[in-house]
Amino acid sequence: xxxxxxxxxxxxxxxxxxxxxxxxxxxxxxxxxxxxxxxxxxxxxxxxxxxxxxxxxxxxxxxxxxxxxxxxxxxxxxxxxxxxxxxxxxxxxxxxxxxxxxxxxxxxxxxxxxxxxxxxxxxxxxxxxxxxxxxxxxxxxxxxxxxxxxxxxxxxxxxxxxxxxxxxxxxxxxxxxxxxxxxxxxxxxxxxxxxxxxxxxxxxxxxxxxxxxxxxxxxxxxxxxxxxxxxxxxxxxxxxxxxxxxxxxxxxxxxxxxxxxxxxxxxxxxxxxxxxxxxxxxxxxxxxxxxxxxxxxxxxxxxxxxxxxxxxxxxxxxxxxxxxxxxxxxxxxxxxxxxxxxxxx
Numbered sequence: 001x002x003x004x005x006x007x008x009x010x011x012x013x014x015x016x017x018x019x020x021x022x023x024x025x026x027x028x029x030x031x032x033x034x035x036x037x038x039x040x041x042x043x044x045x046x047x048x049x050x051x052x053x054x055x056x057x058x059x060x061x062x063x064x065x066x067x068x069x070x071x072x073x074x075x076x077x078x079x080x081x082x083x084x085x086x087x088x089x090x091x092x093x094x095x096x097x098x099x100x101x102x103x104x105x106x107x108x109x110x111x112x113x114x115x116x117x118x119x120x121x122x123x124x125x126x127x128x129x130x131x132x133x134x135x136x137x138x139x140x141x142x143x144x145x146x147x148x149x150x151x152x153x154x155x156x157x158x159x160x161x162x163x164x165x166x167x168x169x170x171x172x173x174x175x176x177x178x179x180x181x182x183x184x185x186x187x188x189x190x191x192x193x194x195x196x197x198x199x200x201x202x203x204x205x206x207x208x209x210x211x212x213x214x215x216x217x218x219x220x221x222x223x224x225x226x227x228x229x230x231x232x233x234x235x236x237x238x239x240x241x242x243x244x245x246x247x248x249x250x251x252x253x254x255x256x257x258x259x260x261x262x263x264x265x266x267x268x269x270x271x272x273x274x275x276x277x278x279x280x281x282x283x284x285x286x287x288x289x290x291x292x293x294x295x296x297x298x299x300x301x302x303x304x305x306x307x308x309x310x311x312x313x314x315x316x317x318x319x320x321x322x323x324x325x326x327x328x329x330x331x332x333x334x335x336x337x338x339x340x341x342x343x344x345x
Contacts, residue, residue, distance in 0.1 A: 005029070005030055006031050006032065006053040006123055007032050007034035007051075007053050007054075008025055008031055008032065008033055008052055008053070008054045008055070009034050009035050009036075009037065009043065009046055009047055009050060009052040009054070009055045009056070009080075010022055010035075010036045010056050011036075011037045011040075011042075011056060011057045011061065011066070012036075012038065012056070012058045013039060013058060013060070013061055013062060014058075015038075017108065020111070021085065021111075021115075022036070024111075024115055024116065028116070031054075034046075034050040034052045035049075035050050035052075038061075038062075039062045040061040040062070040066060040068065040069035041063040041069070042063070043055070043057065043061070043064075043066075043073070044064065044069050044076065047076060047077040048073075048076040048077055051077050051079065051080065052077070052080050053079070053080065053081065054080065054081050054082075054083065054123060055077075055080050055081070055082045055083070056083055056119075057069065057070060057083065057084050057102075058085060058086055059084060059088050059093065060086065060087070060088065066084065066086065067093075067096050067097055067100060070082050070084075070101075070102060071100055074100065074101055081103045081123065081125070082101070082102040082103060082122075083102065083104050083105075083106065083118055083119065083122045083128075084097045084102050084105045084106065085106045086105070086106075086107065086108065087107065087108045087109070089132065089133070094133055103121065103122035103125070103126070103127060103128065104118050104121060104122050104128035104129060104130075105128075105129050105130065105133055106118045106128070106130040107132045107133060110130035110131055110132050111130075113131075114128075114130040114131060118130065121329075121335045126333060126334045126335050127334040127335070128335055163300070163306040163307070163334060164296065164297050164306075164307045164309075164331070164332050164333045164334070165306070165307065165308045165309070165332060165334040166308075166311065166328060166329065166331075166332040166334070166335055167310050167311070167335075168311050168312075168313050168325075168335075169313060170312075170314075172312075175312060176201065176204055176205065176208060178310050179195065179197070179201070179205050179208075179273060179274075179308075179310060180205060180208045180209065180212065182271070182273050183195055183209065183225075183273060184208075184212050184214060187209070187214055187219055187224060187225060188214065190263070190269070191224070191269045191270065191271055192223070192224045192259040192262050192263045192270045192271070193224065193225050193226075193270075193271050193272070193273075194226045194227075194228070194255060194256075194259055194271070194272040194273070194274075195225075195226070195227045195228070195272075195274050196229075196233050196272070196273075196274035196276050197227070197230050197274045197275050198229070198230060198231070198275065198279075201275070202227045202228075209225075223258065223261055223262035224259075224262040224263070226255070226258070226259055228274075230274060230275050230276050230279045231279065234279060236251050237250075237251050238288070241285065242287075242288050242291060243288060243292050243295060245295065248292075248295045249295075252296075252299050256270060256303060267304065267305060268303070268304040268305060270303070271305060271306045271307070271308070272296075272305060272306075272307050273307065273308035273309065273310065274309070275309070275310055275311075276292050276296075277289040277292040277293045277296070278309065278311045278312070280292060281311070281315060281328075282312070282315055289328070290327060290328070290331065293328065293331040294331060296309075297331060309332070311328070
C-alpha cells in the first residue's frame with residue numbers, strides 16, 4: 001500500500017509568500033495541505049486540531065511570534081515536525097528557533113532553492129539549515145550554530161542514537177568554514193576531534209583553528225586533536241580499490257582508542273570529520289564512497305560518536321550526480337546546507 005500523505009500546516013502572514021509555499025507543496029503528491037494560518041495563536045490552535053506531520057512556520061507573526069508558537073506546539077502536537085521559513089537571519093534568532101526542537105531553518109531568500117530539500121530532510125527527521133544561515137555570518141556565528149549540533153550528541157550512548165551528518169558546499173572556503181565550526185566547537189567543549197583530509201585542508205584547518213584562539217599545540221600534545229592525510233588513510237583499508245570491512249574496523253578502532261585516551265576513555269566525547277568518502281567520490285568511485293559511509297555509520301552507532309562529512313558540489317551534476325547525491329544523503333542522519341540548484345543542472 002502507498003504511504004499516507006504527509007499533512008502540512010502552512011503558517012505565514014504574507015499572502016503572496018504563503019501562496020508560494022502552498023504551490024511548492026502542491027508540486028509534491030506525497031504532501032497534503034492540512035490547513036493555513038496567518039498568525040501565531042491560530043497556528044497553535046490548528047496544530048492542536050489537525051496534528052500535522054509537518055509545519056512550515058514563519059517567525060514574524062502577529063499575535064504570537066513563531067518561536068513562542070513553536071514552544072506551545074511542541075506540547076500540543078509533539079509529533080509535528082517544524083521547519084522555520086523566515087526572513088530573520090541573525091545567528092541569535094536562528095539559534096533560538098532551533099532550540100525549540102525544530103528540524104530546520106530556511107531563509108526566505110533561499111526558499112526557491114532550498115525549500116523542497118529542507119522539507120524532505122524534515123520529514124525524514126533530519127536537520128537542514130539553508131545555505132545563507134551560515135554564509136551570511138562570521139566565523140563566530142558559525143561556531144554558535146555549530147555548538148547546537150555538537151552539544152546535541154552529548155547524551156548519545158553506544159549502540160543508541162547517533163549523528164552522522166553531511167554537508168554540501170559550492171566552494172572551498174565554505175567547506176573549510178564547516179570544518180572549522182565543527183572541530184572548533186568540539187575542542188572548545190573539551191572533546192577530542194579527528195580530522196581526515198587532504199594535506200592542504202589539514203594545513204588550512206590548523207591555521208583557522210589557531211586564528212580562532214584555540215591552543216592547537218596543547219590540543220595536539222594532549223591527543224585531543226588528530227589530523228590525518230585522507231589518501232594515506234584510504235590506502236590502509238582498501239583492497240583492489242574497495243574498502244575492506246575488517247581492515248577498516250581495525251583502523252577505526254585504533255584511531256578511536258588513541259583519541260579516547262585524551263578524554264578519560266569516553267568515546268562518546270570524540271567527534272570525527274573529513275573527506276575519506278568524498279575523496280573516493282571525487283576519484284569517480286561512488287560505490288567505494290558509499291561503502292565508506294556505511295562503515296563510518298556503523299562506527300558512529302557502535303560508539304555513540306558524532307561524524308561530519310563534507311562534500312564539494314562541483315562533482316554533483318546531471319542525472320548521475322543527482323542520484324549519487326540522494327544515495328549519499330540516505331546514509332546520513334542529518335543533511336546540512338546544500339545549493340540544490342547546482343545539482344539539478
